[in-house]
Amino acid sequence: MLAMNFRGPFRVRIDRKPYPEILHPEDAIVRVTRSCICGSDLHLYHGLVPDTRVGMTFGHEFTGIVEEVGSDVTKLKVGDHVMVPFNIACGTCSFCKQELYGNCHESNPEATAVGGIFGYSHTAGGFDGGQAEFVRVPYANVGPTVIPPEMDLDDAVLLTDVVPTGYQAAEMGGIKVGDTVVVFGAGPVGIMAAKCSWLFGADRVIIIDHLEYRLEFAKKYAQCEAYNFRSLGDPVLFLKKTTDYFGADVCIDAVGAEAAGNAIQTILGRKTLLQGGSTTALHWAINGVKKGGIVSIVGVYGPTGALVPVGNIVNKGLTIRANQASVARLMPRLIDHVLSGRINPKEIITHRIPLEEVSEAYHIFSAKRDNCIKTVLIPPRAA
Amino acid sequence: MENVAEKTLADKYAHIKGWGIDADPENEPTYPIKHWTGDDHKRINWKRPPLQPVNIEVLHSIERPNITAVFGTSSPPSGLSGAIRRYAFKYSEGNYAHWFALVLADRVNMVEGIIDDIAHGHFPNFFKERGWTAEWKYNRKAMITKLAIGAGVLIGVAAFLYARGGKKKSLL
Ligand SMILES: NC(=O)c1ccc[n+]([C@@H]2O[C@H](COP(=O)([O-])OP(=O)(O)OC[C@H]3O[C@@H](n4cnc5c(N)ncnc54)[C@H](O)[C@@H]3O)[C@@H](O)[C@H]2O)c1
Ligand SMILES: [Zn+2]
Ligand SMILES: [Zn+2]
Numbered sequence: 001m002l003a004m005n006f007r008g009p010f011r012v013r014i015d016r017k018p019y020p021e022i023l024h025p026e027d028a029i030v031r032v033t034r035s036c037i038c039g040s041d042l043h044l045y046h047g048l049v050p051d052t053r054v055g056m057t058f059g060h061e062f063t064g065i066v067e068e069v070g071s072d073v074t075k076l077k078v079g080d081h082v083m084v085p086f087n088i089a090c091g092t093c094s095f096c097k098q099e100l101y102g103n104c105h106e107s108n109p110e111a112t113a114v115g116g117i118f119g120y121s122h123t124a125g126g127f128d129g130g131q132a133e134f135v136r137v138p139y140a141n142v143g144p145t146v147i148p149p150e151m152d153l154d155d156a157v158l159l160t161d162v163v164p165t166g167y168q169a170a171e172m173g174g175i176k177v178g179d180t181v182v183v184f185g186a187g188p189v190g191i192m193a194a195k196c197s198w199l200f201g202a203d204r205v206i207i208i209d210h211l212e213y214r215l216e217f218a219k220k221y222a223q224c225e226a227y228n229f230r231s232l233g234d235p236v237l238f239l240k241k242t243t244d245y246f247g248a249d250v251c252i253d254a255v256g257a258e259a260a261g262n263a264i265q266t267i268l269g270r271k272t273l274l275q276g277g278s279t280t281a282l283h284w285a286i287n288g289v290k291k292g293g294i295v296s297i298v299g300v301y302g303p304t305g306a307l308v309p310v311g312n313i314v315n316k317g318l319t320i321r322a323n324q325a326s327v328a329r330l331m332p333r334l335i336d337h338v339l340s341g342r343i344n345p346k347e348i349i350t351h352r353i354p355l356e357e358v359s360e361a362y363h364i365f366s367a368k369r370d371n372c373i374k375t376v377l378i379p380p381r382a383a
Numbered sequence: 384m385e386n387v388a389e390k391t392l393a394d395k396y397a398h399i400k401g402w403g404i405d406a407d408p409e410n411e412p413t414y415p416i417k418h419w420t421g422d423d424h425k426r427i428n429w430k431r432p433p434l435q436p437v438n439i440e441v442l443h444s445i446e447r448p449n450i451t452a453v454f455g456t457s458s459p460p461s462g463l464s465g466a467i468r469r470y471a472f473k474y475s476e477g478n479y480a481h482w483f484a485l486v487l488a489d490r491v492n493m494v495e496g497i498i499d500d501i502a503h504g505h506f507p508n509f510f511k512e513r514g515w516t517a518e519w520k521y522n523r524k525a526m527i528t529k530l531a532i533g534a535g536v537l538i539g540v541a542a543f544l545y546a547r548g549g550k551k552k553s554l555l
Binding site: 168 | 482508
């Protein structure tokens, strides 16, 4: 079968790989119909995630048709068209039982700090991912959800990661009716977080980035205010001034390890890997939120330490809330939001690219060429 | 279930005046992200799913006692990078030795990948793998400038080395 193949930082290609096998009674084999490239894939692509082995296939945001099921699979049958959450979750460990599906303890031998994720290095379990024609899906009774017949496939694929992540970012913000919410990052996740902030009753939603075309899009799509941090001068000061010198009620970090805007952070976190990513956006979030405010982090960082103003977290009495999105927990609610038209995920898709052109697709998304926001890869045998 | 557990604890701590008196189940900062069930206090003693047979080498974090019930089989450790990874997994996830060794292994693995490609009669097409056909399409001007600067630097270095080579000879 065709599958994306990682060869080292900034080098990926399409290759032939053996068809995946059922290795566990709760496995399913799925023929992929849509597979996105996520901002998280860029951390792998740029060589920032330790234990990203050569030969791995990435891809954790995908839909597909069930081709084969293991002996203990009861919830899916061959032929079902499913959306597959990016988290691999057993459904029986203490964490899964409490709906922390992003923190499963039975899906990733290599690290205890993160649950299993499809196609996301051996630090997240060593599973080959969905940027391929076929993929092995463990714990098929827990995560995969049959796509409602009235749902568009392009909407469905975005329900496996970017929509739940944006939604959970807003949810973790504990937004109260009337709040001012600031979202750092106008990538797919940040745009979705801004959009979802309204669902929780925000009074003002502000998004911050430095890519004009993304800010323009966010302004229209999420009906929010959009600012370029390159022209704001000091973003923290701007946030203070625009909230009557009070601070935002909620700040959301939808940027993560590859934040731009501060040379020292870039050198420590992106160029030398001396810290687990550049924390520029998180800095702004911590300093720009009000006292007693909430900082919600969905941006992904590396496993080692990184500089953040801990003193200000203490002195301001901040609440930090963070996690990998728990996709299976949110799925029913989000299906309802999509089918009722409150969220239109597929509008963020700017690029539909054949799986065979995976090298070009990665470059376009990584280098932000051609006004790229969200890229979907389409395998040759997709429905 | 939960109440039985709490009752037992209350009995256990009967000698501590006021034990649990201010415990407030509503004070759960992770809700609704987490539906507290009390299972955490049973630790890792849940009924485990069936175990995926282990017939490849799986490195596991020393912060857990075993391999998880399922695991990925993408790229088992091999070669020099594999040896470095095995070393890395002697250290916990809180230890820099663990992560820096893994990053080093990744870089070694990249070179192994190139050697492996060539050994299989395939010289990797770096231009294609880096997606530069897309760069050529969408950012041609900047790409030409970059290539020109690169070529200029190369020619400069070559000229410098050539001149130095010449000088050395004349000294002889
Ligand atoms: N927690 C989760 O479950 C989860 C799931 C999906 C993605 N993520 C993470 O969310 C983050 C965003 O993902 P994405 O797909 O939108 O990626 P993306 O790379 O497309 O978007 C990131 C955006 O941040 C902008 N940016 C850079 N520095 C900034 C700064 N200092 N301030 C404000 N904006 C800045 C970039 O210009 C870019 O537009 C990534 O770190 C990704 O790994 C987390
Ligand atoms: Zn993702
Ligand atoms: Zn679990």
